[in-house]
Amino acid sequence: MTAVVPQVDQxxxxxxxxxxxxxxxxxxxxxxxxxxxxxxxxTSQKPIPVIEAMHRYYLQENSNIHRGVHLLSTQATxxxxxxxxxxxxxxxxxxENEVVFVRGTTEAINLVAQTYGxxxxxxxxxxxxxxxxxxSNIVPWQLLAKQNGATIKVVPMTDQGELIIDEYEKMFTPRxxxxxxxxxxxxxxxxxxxxxxxxxxxxxxxxxxVDGAQAVQHMPVDMRAMQCDxxxxxxxxxxxxTGVGILYxxxxxxxxxxxxxxxxxxIRSVSFEETTFNELPYKFEAGTPNIxxxxxxxxxxxxxxxxxMHRIMAYENALMRYATESLLNIPGLRIIGTAKTKASxxxxxxxxxxxxxxxxxxxxxxxAIRTGHHCxxxxxxxxxxxxxxxxxxxxxxKKEEIDVLVEALHKVRKTFG
Amino acid sequence: MSDLKELYQDTILDHNKNPRNFHKMPDAxxxxxxxxxxxxxxxxxxVKLDNDVITDVSFEGSxxxxxxxxxxxxxxxxxxxxxxxxxSLFEKFHDLITSPMxxxxxxxxxxxxxxxxxxxxxxxxxxxxxxxWHTLKSALEGDQRTISTEQ
Numbered sequence: 248m249t250a251v252v253p254q255v256d257q258x259x260x261x262x263x264x265x266x267x268x269x270x271x272x273x274x275x276x277x278x279x280x281x282x283x284x285x286x287x288x289x290t291s292q293k294p295i296p297v298i299e300a301m302h303r304y305y306l307q308e309n310s311n312i313h314r315g316v317h318l319l320s321t322q323a324t325x326x327x328x329x330x331x332x333x334x335x336x337x338x339x340x341x342x343e344n345e346v347v348f349v350r351g352t353t354e355a356i357n358l359v360a361q362t363y364g365x366x367x368x369x370x371x372x373x374x375x376x377x378x379x380x381x382x383s384n385i386v387p388w389q390l391l392a393k394q395n396g397a398t399i400k401v402v403p404m405t406d407q408g409e410l411i412i413d414e415y416e417k418m419f420t421p422r423x424x425x426x427x428x429x430x431x432x433x434x435x436x437x438x439x440x441x442x443x444x445x446x447x448x449x450x451x452x453x454x455x456x457v458d459g460a461q462a463v464q465h466m467p468v469d470m471r472a473m474q475c476d477x478x479x480x481x482x483x484x485x486x487x488x489t490g491v492g493i494l495y496x497x498x499x500x501x502x503x504x505x506x507x508x509x510x511x512x513x514i515r516s517v518s519f520e521e522t523t524f525n526e527l528p529y530k531f532e533a534g535t536p537n538i539x540x541x542x543x544x545x546x547x548x549x550x551x552x553x554x555x556m557h558r559i560m561a562y563e564n565a566l567m568r569y570a571t572e573s574l575l576n577i578p579g580l581r582i583i584g585t586a587k588t589k590a591s592x593x594x595x596x597x598x599x600x601x602x603x604x605x606x607x608x609x610x611x612x613x614x615a616i617r618t619g620h621h622c623x624x625x626x627x628x629x630x631x632x633x634x635x636x637x638x639x640x641x642x643x644x645k646k647e648e649i650d651v652l653v654e655a656l657h658k659v660r661k662t663f664g
Numbered sequence: 665m666s667d668l669k670e671l672y673q674d675t676i677l678d679h680n681k682n683p684r685n686f687h688k689m690p691d692a693x694x695x696x697x698x699x700x701x702x703x704x705x706x707x708x709x710x711v712k713l714d715n716d717v718i719t720d721v722s723f724e725g726s727x728x729x730x731x732x733x734x735x736x737x738x739x740x741x742x743x744x745x746x747x748x749x750x751x752s753l754f755e756k757f758h759d760l761i762t763s764p765m766x767x768x769x770x771x772x773x774x775x776x777x778x779x780x781x782x783x784x785x786x787x788x789x790x791x792x793x794x795x796x797w798h799t800l801k802s803a804l805e806g807d808q809r810t811i812s813t814e815q
Contacts, residue, residue, distance in 0.1 A: 601728035603703050604672075607786060611668045619702060633704020633726065662672065663680070663729060 261554065261562040263645045269294040269550075270643050280613025283648045288433050288461060288592055288639030289617050290483045293547075297487060300546035304539040311535055313512055327538055330545035331528075334493055337548045338478065339469040344498050344527035348536050351492035352460040353383040355479035356427070358494055358531060359456055360387035362504040363477075364425065370396035372424045375453075377402040377410055377439070378629060379432040382622040384458045388427060397424070404629070408435040408584040415444065419451040426455040430462035434621040434637065435584030436567075436592030438462070445475050454500065460484060464641070465563060465590040467556045470495055482540065486641075487547035491540035494531070501527050508533040559642045563591055566640055570649045574638075577656050583635050594621075594635040597656065600663040602634040608662065609636075612655045614648075670782035671789070672729065679733035684740050685722040697810040698725075698799030700791055705731040709799045711742075718742050718750060723796065730780075730789050735796035737777060747804050753777075754801045760784070761793050 267273050270292045275282045284292060304326075310319035312327045334346050349355045364387075368374060374388050378401055392399055402415045410428075426448045431438050445455045454476035462468060464485035470478060478495040482488055496504075506513055506524055510533030515523040524530045551559070570593055574580055579598030597605055606618035617637040620627045627633060638652065689695070689710035698707045707725030711718060721739040726732075742750055756774055761783045763769050771778035783793045799811045 601703075601726075603728040603789070603792065604730070607671065607789060608668065611671075620704065624701075627704070633706065662668075663677065 261558050261642065263562070263643065266554070267643050267645075269296070271295065273643060277613045277615070278611050280611075283614040283644075283651055285638045285640065285644065285648070285652065286615045286617050287464075287641035287644075288484070288621075288637060290489065291464065291486050291641050292643070293488070294486055294550050296546045296550050297543050301488060301539045301543040304542050308542075309539075312538055313529070323538060323542075326542045326545070327536075330541045330548075333545045333548045337552070338463075338493075338495055339471050340495055341471065341498060345470070345495055345501065347494040347496065347501070347528040347531045348541055349492045349494050349531075350490055350537070351481040351483070352458060352479045353387075353492075355477075355492055355494035356384055356456065356458065357387045358507045359477050359479075359496070360391045362507050362531075363454075363500060364388070364391040365395065366503075366505060368392075368395050368397045368424045371422060372397045373400055373418075373420060373422045374398070375400050375402060375415070375418050375423060375426045375428075375448075377415075377428050378404045379408065379410070379435055379437060379439075379623065379626050380427070380429050381433055381458065381460070382624070383460075384427050384429055384456075385625070401625075402428075404437075407586050408432065408437045408626075409586045410437075410439055410444075412440065412443065412447075416447055419448070419453065423451060423453050426453055427458065428455065429458040429460075430468075431459075431465065431590045431592075432584065432623070432626075433461045433592065433639075434594055434623040434626050434635065435586065436589040436594070437584060437586040438466075438588040438590050441475065442473055445473060449474065454497075461592070462590070464551075464559075466560050476500055482544045482547060485547065486550060488537075488540040488543045490537045491544050498527065501531070504531075506533070507531050510534045512536075554642065562642060563640055566644060566646065566649070567591060567593065569646055570638065570640065570652075573649050573653045574656070577653065577660070579660065580656070583630055583632070591640045593638045593640075595638075596632055596635055597659065600659060602636040604663060605636045605656070605659055608659045609652070609655055612651070612658075614652055614655060671786060673779045673782070675737070675776065675779045676729060676733040679736040680729035683723075683732055683736040686724055686736065687722050688724055689720065689722045692720075692722075694803040696799050696803040696807065698795045699810050699812050700727070700731070700795050701812060703728060703731070703792060705792055705795050707731070707735055707796060707799065709735070709796065709803060711800070711803055713747070716746050716748075718745050718747070721800075727795070728789075728792050730783065730792040731795050734780060734793045737779075738796050738800065741775065741777065742800075750804060751801060754797050757797055758794065761790050 272292050310323040312324040331343050331346050403411050448455045456477035457475045459480040463480045476497050482491040513533040515525050583594040602618035619634045692710035693713040694711040705727030710722045712720035721742045723735045769781040780793050802811045
């Protein structure tokens with residue numbers, strides 16, 4: 248299968264019923280009701296080609312990579328490296344050397360914190376984060392700050408959930424060493440102006456890491472256009488397997504960074520006196536990776552490209568507008584996160600009903616949503632709420648499902664009101 | 665098949681809407697905070713003791729219907745109980761909400777607390793029902809720290 252390059256002029260029309268045929272799990276029943284899956288921000292469902300790629304690997308192709316001279320190993324190596332090339336094209340990176348396979352977004356961020364960070368962030372230096380980061384883009388920097396005696400500064404946001412860029416600009420000092428910012432907020436849905444934020448940081452000579460975990464499945468991302476220095480994302484939120492993620496890093500930076508973990512594959516030669524590290528990107532890939540996951544990720548990108556990211560984006564945006572308008576008709580419902588530019592995520596609170604009761608009630612209606620703090624406790628504190636209910640949409644969701652949700656939320660109000 | 669009515673029984677909905685003994689107690693013998701960081705259930709429990717006997721209990725805080733009604737119902741059954749009786753009630757209640765699905769739940773001696781028997785079918789909600797009770801047990805055993813269900 249060859250990748251289809253997304254075309255800007257693709258028609259907005261997306262045949263959702265035919266897309267749904269690709270996701271067998273959508274035919275399941277939960278508590279006796281047809282499953283309505285609105286927890287895509289946590290993980291998306293997987294289409295048949297992705298499941299089959301994984302299945303085929305273990306049935307017919309299983310072998311370790313970068314090692315054997317035998318045929319299966321050679322083929323597995325080629326398939327795994329082809330996945331890397333596919334990722335390179337998908338995000339428009341400069342070369343395969345800039346595409347590092349990791350377990351997921353979290354590991355990608357930890358990798359940067361413990362290599363680039365430990366090397367470049369010293370006592371008295373500053374790291375800029377934002378008020379809407381996921382815990383996984385806060386805690387690795389706190390660990391680093393503690394190790395190296397650095398401080399963390401936080402870009403504030405408005406009540407709509409938009410970063411205050413004027414404040415961001417004022418935060419840079421000669422001690423600023425890194426900016427880490429989320430591309431799309433997992434609890435608010437805000438799409439941050441990362442291109443602009445990178446430009447500002449670079450004016451001060453400061454590199455930027457962008458957490459793309461909630462972005463890559465909803466919009467085209469282009470490393471050479473964005474110019475960020477690091478970009479982290481996971482396969483499993485974009486219809487791919489769990490346990491596979493990507494760290495994109497600019498080659499010049501990756502070149503100078505020390506290795507992350509030691510082990511096989513990341514070395515060129517080892518003696519008890521000295522070890523020479525492997526070239527990029529293998530320097531950061533110690534041990535046998537998630538080979539089946541990598542190969543299934545290749546199939547994932549083919550699947551997404553076949554539909555077309557622009558078409559997915561247009562479809563999801565229309566669906567989100569419909570969902571937002573429908574939900575706002577429910578008395579006592581307030582949407583948390585009302586930024587001008589949003590993607591997929593609708594967080595809300597319902598007067599007098601705790602999100603966990605909403606979640607359990609909807610579950611019994613067959614509707615899966617996320618409730619809680621969404622690993623963004625500082626965001627909850629900012630809005631003065633313990634938790635929200637979150638609906639996060641994917642390309643296989645449809646208007647009829649939103650209607651069922653709205654109907655169920657009316658019942659929630661009746662039961663608890 | 666689990667259904668809505670089994671979990672959210674009328675008694676639970678009523679205690680959620682109109683929690684009993686829902687106030688601060690300035691002259692409490694024991695007071696302790698209970699917190700479930702995953703859900704955000706958060707309560708303060710107050711207990712007045714006369715020697716070994718609980719003479720008054722109250723609570724305040726916020727949380728889901730299960731945690732709030734569990735705290736409310738708990739306060740209604742403790743007055744006049746000795747500390748060891750309260751601890752034994754904790755154990756019975758704990759067994760009720762955590763008993764395996766293939767066994768009939770034992771509601772002996774639990775009275776109206778038996779309305780929480782449906783909770784065991786919802787593993788994600790067991791800690792909501794247990795928060796007030798865990799806080800009570802720790803308070804009676806002299807613990808000073810905030811009780812978290814995430815330990």
